[in-house]
Amino acid sequence: MDNPSLRRPAAPRHLVVKQAIDWLLRLRNNADNPRLRQQCETWRAAHHEHEQAWQRVQSLQQELHGNLRAVPAQVAFDTLENSAQRLGRRQALKLLGGVMLLGSAAWLGKEQLAWQQWNADFATATGERRGFQLPDGTRLELNTDSAADMDFTARQRLVRLSRGELMLTCGTDPQADSSRPLLVSTRHALFEGFDARFVVRLEDGCTRLSVTAGSVVIHSPHTADGASARVQAGQSYLVSATQAVPARPLDMDVGAWADGLIVTRNMRLADFIQEVGRYRPGYLGCADEIGDLRLSGVYRLEDTDKLLALVAQTLPVRLRYRTRWWVTLERLA
Incomplete structure (x- = not known):
């Protein structure tokens, strides 16, 4: 008969593991911040699953310690995340070593941008989409890898989009x-909505x-009249410096x-x-x-590997996976 006391504890949920990895990377890049360390300890104490995820990530981090410092945070994040989802440790080290060979400056840029999101009121990771109800009843939806701040005062309701x-x-x-x-503000302009639904990217x-x-x-000095331009439903604008x-x-x-969809119309x-x-x-x-x-067609974003497989069934192309992080589509021979 099964003895409950001998059962292995359930693995922490993927989201909690991800949060633990986030804390690890934040502390790694802000080692001299006692307030951040206290916030992490508060998070760990909030639930036994938090502490369990933290211990697992810490254990893996110690094994990767020699390599982790030489790898951009986003790459380390992906490796830790997938290792925590029961990839063998040797396989995790192999993947990490392969990613290190890329040595891409683009990864370094991604790392810096990722840390900017930690101070945002609203943020999403790559592949994540979230919705928020603002105090005035406005509905805010954030797409993948995005960050925004809210500044509501007695005089204005402002959302600042810094990424995504x-x-x-x-x-x-x-x-x-x-x-x-x-x-809504971006580094290029200010957008004022009037009983509207609109997308800013x-x-x-x-x-x-x-x-x-x-x-x-x-509201931009670069519009046709030098002051403002009204955009109606069905229209789009590009605003630069x-x-x-x-x-x-x-x-x-x-x-x-x-x-959670991509709906295309004769798209390249x-x-x-x-x-x-x-x-x-x-x-x-x-x-x-x-x-x-x-x-x-209509393509679901919840699983991009399945989405790509569907494309390969629709068009004369094939998928080539070098690693999980390096995928190309080629002409079907």
């Missing part, structure tokens, strides 16, 4: 006797605004990600793969010779 992409559905201001504008060198309902005013111009609609539903495979790559760590690419293939 958000969708905002305007709520009714409970302070009915005031006229607090609902604003930080891209290389610019911010993309896509309005799906209502209207949004862009030098200009604010109408943008061609994307070949996908701009807000479908909030429902290269563009599609670039989009999917935002939802998984590592490198995802396709050969130039197949980049102009087109696809349309």
